[in-house]
Amino acid sequence: LVKQDNITGQKYFAYGGDFGPPNVPSDGNFLINGLVQPDRRLSPQVWEVKKVYEPIAILNMSGFHRRRLHFLVHNRYEFRDLRHVEAVWCVMGNGKLIVPDTQLNVSMIQPGEIKRYNIRVINITEQYKLEQNGVDYMIHIRFIQRTRAGKLRNAVEQLVEDGHEIAWAQFRIQNYMKRKSKTNETGRKLQVDRKGNEIIVKGANFEYIFETESGQLSKLSNGDSTQSILLRPLEPGFWRPPNDNDIGGNFHMIRKPWKHAGSSRVTEHIDFQMLEGSGTTDDVFVFSSLACLKLPVLALFTSKYTVHASGDIHIQSSLDFPEQNYTFVVNGTLCDTIPRYGWNMVLPKRFNKVTWYGKGPHESYWDRCSGARAAIHNLSVREMFFPYIRPQETGNREGTRWMSISPGDGSGLLFSSEEFSDEFSFSALHFNEETLSYGSERYVSHAGLLREDNVTNIRVDKYQAGIGGVNSWGTSTSPGFLINDVHHNFSVWLRPYFNGEQIDTLLSERP
Numbered sequence: 001l002v003k004q005d006n007i008t009g010q011k012y013f014a015y016g017g018d019f020g021p022p023n024v025p026s027d028g029n030f031l032i033n034g035l036v037q038p039d040r041r042l043s044p045q046v047w048e049v050k051k052v053y054e055p056i057a058i059l060n061m062s063g064f065h066r067r068r069l070h071f072l073v074h075n076r077y078e079f080r081d082l083r084h085v086e087a088v089w090c091v092m093g094n095g096k097l098i099v100p101d102t103q104l105n106v107s108m109i110q111p112g113e114i115k116r117y118n119i120r121v122i123n124i125t126e127q128y129k130l131e132q133n134g135v136d137y138m139i140h141i142r143f144i145q146r147t148r149a150g151k152l153r154n155a156v157e158q159l160v161e162d163g164h165e166i167a168w169a170q171f172r173i174q175n176y177m178k179r180k181s182k183t184n185e186t187g188r189k190l191q192v193d194r195k196g197n198e199i200i201v202k203g204a205n206f207e208y209i210f211e212t213e214s215g216q217l218s219k220l221s222n223g224d225s226t227q228s229i230l231l232r233p234l235e236p237g238f239w240r241p242p243n244d245n246d247i248g249g250n251f252h253m254i255r256k257p258w259k260h261a262g263s264s265r266v267t268e269h270i271d272f273q274m275l276e277g278s279g280t281t282d283d284v285f286v287f288s289s290l291a292c293l294k295l296p297v298l299a300l301f302t303s304k305y306t307v308h309a310s311g312d313i314h315i316q317s318s319l320d321f322p323e324q325n326y327t328f329v330v331n332g333t334l335c336d337t338i339p340r341y342g343w344n345m346v347l348p349k350r351f352n353k354v355t356w357y358g359k360g361p362h363e364s365y366w367d368r369c370s371g372a373r374a375a376i377h378n379l380s381v382r383e384m385f386f387p388y389i390r391p392q393e394t395g396n397r398e399g400t401r402w403m404s405i406s407p408g409d410g411s412g413l414l415f416s417s418e419e420f421s422d423e424f425s426f427s428a429l430h431f432n433e434e435t436l437s438y439g440s441e442r443y444v445s446h447a448g449l450l451r452e453d454n455v456t457n458i459r460v461d462k463y464q465a466g467i468g469g470v471n472s473w474g475t476s477t478s479p480g481f482l483i484n485d486v487h488h489n490f491s492v493w494l495r496p497y498f499n500g501e502q503i504d505t506l507l508s509e510r511p
Contacts, residue, residue, distance in 0.1 A: 001015075013038050015028060043386070050371060054168075058171075069119045070116065070118045075115075084146050085144070086143075086147075088144070089139060092137070104117065143166045144165050187279060190203055206220070207219065209228075215270045218230065229347060239340065241391075244390065245469060246392075249476060250333075253439070258295070264294045265293050268292055287307070288303065288305070297326065297327070302317060313494045313495065316489070317490050321487075337482040340461050342490065346456070347405065348407075349453075354377075354404070355403070356376070356377055358374060360372055364398040402415060410499055411498045417492065418492070424492055435450065435453070463483060466481025
């Protein structure tokens with residue numbers, strides 16, 4: 001059902017509680033929050049359902065044996081072979097095509113049959129001269145609807161377009177996961193000055209400012225500009241707007257102490273030092289802080305920023321519970337997980353173009369990401385947001401190796417993982433957490449009534465608790481997808497770039 005706002009005239013999808021006298025019992029947005037929205041727009045979780053229901057599966061991608069990559073193809077159809085399927089595989093390196101599509105004959109695999117295949121990887125490495133280190137190689141296998149003449153297609157096949165992707169799989173070639181060692185230092189210098197509560201670090205084309213009272217990184221700018229990319233200092237984040245499953249189980253109230261744990265922390269100690277290079281080694285500046293979080297239990301948060309003369313910043317953080325207890329009771333109920341662990345950043349709204357190498361293009365979460373594939377994706381910040389009928393957590397991308405946020409003018413921010421084997425998650429939205437958090441004063445209860453903020457909110461996380469889904473009225477997220485330990489650490493690299501610097505170059509030259 002559609003309603004219209006009396007003031008703005010904006011139309012929006014309504015749900016239980018929007019009709020009749022006040023306080024009429026209802027189930028809220030229950031049964032309007034499924035796989036398909038009222039306007040037939042597909043919800044992001046539909047791609048997870050499609051992945052789970054795939055009628056063809058790859059089993060036991062067992063790695064290398066005698067220079068071959070072995071795997072099994074399982075025909076999960078009950079009554080048909082795979083003559084209607086065309087299978088191809090290719091190799092991607094750092095998200096770019098390295099080895100083009102090659103046919104894989106699966107047509108005679110019978111219903112329920114599992115057939116063994118292998119790919120001669122040694123031929124690939126020799127023919128295409130693959131580098132041994134520094135490249136994230138992945139094999140992609142796709143099963144698509146074969147093009148057939150009309151009379152040869154049965155009634156079911158006539159409903160499916162030629163070229164429709166029936167199933168897919170991708171696997172990393174683990175032998176090539178080691179990052180190259182860097183030897184590109186040239187004796188570059190840093191200038192460090194202290195003015196009041198600020199420590200100013202300048203390089204050849206950048207200026208960064210750290211605050212000694214809060215222990216925060218508060219400014220990132222081009223060395224020729226006084227305008228900072230950051231609208232607010234970089235801040236640790238432990239909260240995510242509750243989703244329908246959280247609300248149904250009252251978890252948004254149980255975990256509420258984590259909501260402002262990052263912003264209300266008390267900095268206890270800061271330290272900084274300049275490590276001067278000699279000869280061909282670059283200068284390095286290190287700024288670290290220790291803070292106590294305002295929680296019912298003792299929790300310490302440490303951060304360490306290592307600034308290289310190249311402009312790269314290595315950001316390391318840790319969350320520890322010295323008394324070996326991360327749980328506490330809220331209104332008689334045990335809080336036994338952290339909603340998320342990472343960083344919050346606020347940028348001007350002109351930073352509206354996102355490119356990343358990781359799972360996508362649709363949103364994905366720790367316990368809902370098998371239907372998202374690793375590739376280089378490009379979206380606007382507006383496209384990163386999904387308008388759930390009742391606003392809630394949205395826009396996260398899992399399995400990320402690097403992410404760039406940019407206005408599209410040759411400048412931007414680049415985040416990258418510690419190593420190729422490391423991954424992080426992130427989101428970029430024109431909405432803040434308060435607007436999307438059910439129960440907050442600024443919460444907007446219908447997606448059709450949301451108005452974008454004039455900023456871009458960035459979250460870069462080690463992890464976020466799973467979103468659940470066993471049911472939406474009380475069952476918590478499965479234990480394997482909860483953040484429930486007494487020690488956590490997170491490392492990520494940050495690099496502002498200007499004047500059209502290329503992402504591939506920045507990644508290859510990173511210290």
